[in-house]
Amino acid sequence: MSKRTVLVLLALAAAAALCAAQDTSLALEKIVVTATRIAGTILASPDHITVVSGDELAGALSAAEALEGAAGVSVSENGTAGSVQSLSIRGSTAAQVLVLVDGIRLNDGRQGGADLSVLPVGNIERIEIVRGGSSALYGADAMGGVVNIITKDKAEDRFRLSLINGSYLPRDAVKVAEALPSAIEETVSASAMDLLDTQKLSAALSTELGQVDLVASGSFTRAANGFAWYDSQYVGDYRRRVNADLLGGDLTASLGLPLGEGRLRLRGQVSYQEIGAPGIISTNVDPDYGALFSTDAGQQQTLFQAALSYSTPRFLSQALTLDSKLFYKYSRLSYQNPDPLGALEVAVDDSHQLHTLGLEASQAQSALDFLRLVYGGNFLVENVFSTAIGEKSRISGGLFLESPFYLSSWLTLTPMLRYDLSSDFPGSLTYKLAAVASLSETISLKASAARSYRAPTLNDLFWPNDGFVAGNPDLRPESGYNAELGITALAEGLQLNFFAFVRYVQDGIQWAYTTIYQPVNIGEALYPGFEADLELTILKGLRISAGYTFLYSFVLNSSGTDYKLADEIRAGYAPIHSLDAGLVLEIGRTRAGIKAQYVGQRYSGVEGEFGTTSLDPYLVLNAQYRRAFSERWSITLEGRNLLNQVYQSLDGYPMPLLSFWVGAELTL
Template sequence: MKFAVVPRSAPALKPLALACALSVLAADAFAQVAAQAAQDTLPSIVVTGARFPAQAATAPIGATVITAEDIRRSGATDVNAAIRKVGGVYGRQSLDASPDFALDLRGFGSNSAQNVVILVDGVRLNENELTNAVLSSIPVDTVERIEIQRGGSSVLYGEGATGGVINIITRGAGKQGTHGSLFAEAGRFDAHDLRASLTHGAGPLSFDVAVAKRGTDNYRDNSEFRQKTASGGVQYSYGAGRAGLRFERSEQDARFPGSLTEAQFLDNPRDSFTRDDFGTLDTDRIGAFVEHRVGAVELAAELSHREREVEANYFYMSGGAKVASRSRYDASQTQFSPRVRHIATFGDKRNELVAGIDLMRWERQVKSDFSRGDAEQDSKAFYLRNEVLWNAPHNARLAIGGRHERFTKDYSDPLAFPPVVNEHRRQSINAWSLEGSVDVAPQVILFAKAGRSYRIANVDENSLRSGLDVLAPQTSRDLELGVTAGGADRQLSARLFRHRLTNEIFYDPTIGWGANTNLDPTRRQGFEVEGRHAVTQDLRLSAQWQRVDAEFTGGPNAGREMVLVPKNVVTVRAAWTPSGTLSGHSADIGAQWVGSQRYGSDFTNSCGARIPSYTTIDARYAYRVGAWEAAVSGLNLADRQYYSNAFDCRSGIYPSDGRQLKLSLRYDF
């Protein structure tokens, strides 16, 4: 008889208890729709629709928006944490002690970062390698909002958008005059965070600067993390448009605590057996944008360049002596994305036509003890999307779009076995989408999406592949049906989704010593529910629930579960911002329950254990007097000992952080 070992922990909240909040939100939203139809209206916040600014009426269907106030109230100290805590997106513990968790939309496991496109002001942060987007380098005080679009979005955003798109929008033109803030925070594990930001607006010209220095020893041994960031931007607005320039610099040092076996985790989850391993990451980004209107035509473009310098140092014993393995690489990426939008009105109909081009060049030069793998990739894409909006008798939208993208890949590595010399490959792929919505009743919107999305294997996947040729493109047939009910104060959104994948790109540990390959057919399907409810003027509730079934649908593993995919992720938050005599006080508390999942190597579903489910709780209380705000916050308040990353059966475990308490002080001027 086999037993699954459950880590020591505080009592976990039951899944039903967390899910009940969604049921309450659902019942209340539908019950209040008719009564509130006249009072409630959709938020007027401007979001990014079809890669152009759009009002709520033409916002991306099913998008989630996190505002700067949401981020500040939650106490999130970086963009990644805000997406997880406020947006309810599941994040998997990073391997390098950094706060850049792998964000997973719709259950793509260890390759989740390669199936979500992450943008900053429309510029891709994704790299052509097996790394997570470094969101910690974005100063959180510069963020105006974060938009989360779930589901296949390759028509507008290209390869890797099957799970969805996360777009971080930084502040636009500053207010007139000079404004800024100073922030200091300290906490357990020698955590410290110092930030300063300044904005200035004078007529059509505005600029902003922000600097930050943060660090922590983290929960585990040999997991220290230090980071310094600086960013700035200048913008000029004129009658027919605006233009601007922005730069960012980040320097990051991290220790690598390595993995544990299950026995080691149960004995001491803070332990490390790689006490000498460390690395550095330096990133520079610069970008320019322009937007200009000529009558009914809008023109826009971004030009950006990013450079990364990465070093990693690993140590191991050989013949009784400690041996070092070092690697370094320099990578750069340049992107140019011009596009045009034409809007025409015909009676009660509005037509929006968008066309654009995405040009990207990525290069990497490697210097390591085991590789000299230099690589280049060029991509050229053209996309077209047309949307029609009918205002009567029911607001209805219908959009159709297509994209064609070509990739050219060059790779050489004389240290590979066998050596690779001037490998040159070309690939091309198409995507399409059809989506629509209709107001079936006051404040009740039905919507549907269908389409094809895709992903191309990156340089790391192709350098350790199962065959002689480069991996085939991964394609997905996407389908989504949903409903949104309610207004700004009471709203519920529910979506059913399905992704049927062909040639999914994944690391298969059962091939020899392990290799990247194109899997037999796989599928992701399930549902997502999001709700928010203003119980009173002072108390607001929000909740998200994602359930996904990820499994093989063909080949010898047909019917078996995909690895590192929790079936359920439920997030609930409550925000209290009183007025009157209690004005100045505020509190925010959240809980997230993550269901159990298969270990990373368990393709045959034969391991006698699963990664256990867990619940984490975080909270923040703040008090403001004039321009000053003092706050106390806590993460993993129940001090749960858990892990979300484990790559072998009962081993390869990367423990997550224990309880952490922090104190902060902020001054706004």
């Protein structure tokens, strides 16, 4: 994207801001809670924040689909429905982004990252995205940012039923199968069943039972994920994806009721999925380890979680609040590959169970007009039972203090401080200093600097020594430092953000060969860049949106090798240019929209290192049409990847070509 184009967009946005500033009654009242742990407007929050509403999730199979258009945020996918979906913010790894559900962490202590594919979308009220390090408030893993998924709590007295069908264009293709010690190719004919590849049935109930609000939702998904794509790298023909099927369902329920001056809420979720595990698309077969793809490997995922929370704006006094959460989570991942792997002749049958019990509490004290105290902490116990690392436990906790100083009617300075302890790695002190200057009723200038950290995973610490690989119990947490300066304009029909930032990562955890292949603290990288996003209502019912991210990366140390800035060694999955644009038109009960996403060239790992490949840039165009025939029922038509692009979000995992989706929804 040229500098001239960027300047034109910014000039257009600035002109719109001047016009819109005359009427400030609309979006200024949008309330967010994630950036400071206390309710406030987007203008008053000290970070670059994006809010995704529940309406934007209509027709989505997962929460990740609604996050792809946010500036500075990228979604990595292992393919189709049911595959792992993870987030990156400003070039971070997935394990450096903390994902919360109603303020409770989703990140897995065994593996580190959070998989958004396990989250049902039917009961999501909104999603708040906070960019930049936030460990000073939330502890481990918030180096790149925080994504807080807030679910529905209040009853709306309705029942909703929806059905979605996804179709791929049938075509003749090649199927690659295992025939150890090699691979074989087989031609398969086009199948009309590709038009019925994916179905998702969802139901949601929202009703009042006396003073109790009951909000429940459930879904069932079946997908063959048998699309064909042009594989120019290995077969030189259209190739069918095999063993990527999905069968699963979920159920979520929430009970909320008033208690005193506050609100008590009990929420639970259970889900189960059976998923094929096709592996990467390489047809190469290693004589020792066998094929990297599989036609019969599979996995099963089970998730159960329950949370009891209580919040009140007045606790014991008018100047004191309380927000508390007690939660339990159980997850199980089982993986089987019945084929012996090459000469080692080792079939795989692994199981990993994780039990998590946690308590979080925070309070805000506002006795003084110019000063507010926010403090709290958390306690977390994680127990792993794994066929790979055995039985392991982690006990961790932390305390934080935040104190906004209202220095004047237009200037707020907020220092934040937190200390965390863990049973299996050294403690970490994190901090953040943020400032917000209100230049007018519609424009805020924001600046912040912070230190954050990521905890080593239990796999990193305790992977057993098998003579080839081993964990490292002496690992230190990764450290991250970031600073940003930006401006937010918010008025009737307009939201504009422009932020410049820099991230520095130290002691990055990388698997490297020492006396054995194991994780060590050797990674170091610098990420400067800027991001801009715009939402603008031009005419009644006509809305445009655009986001652009410029991200440069400099690897300073990797796998024991030092680099200089002048070497310009790029980090993995950090495209220099990313652009999103959308147009939505609403007339009466009809809504039509089109959305484009461009992702520039990037590397699968550190540039120039063994095994790193270059991934081509891609442009994906999607369109959606929604028609409500009455207040009770509506239909949705959607075309995805209209340009029929062959691309990969993650190296070795192809994304579908052109597909069509039809949905119907009934509300009673």
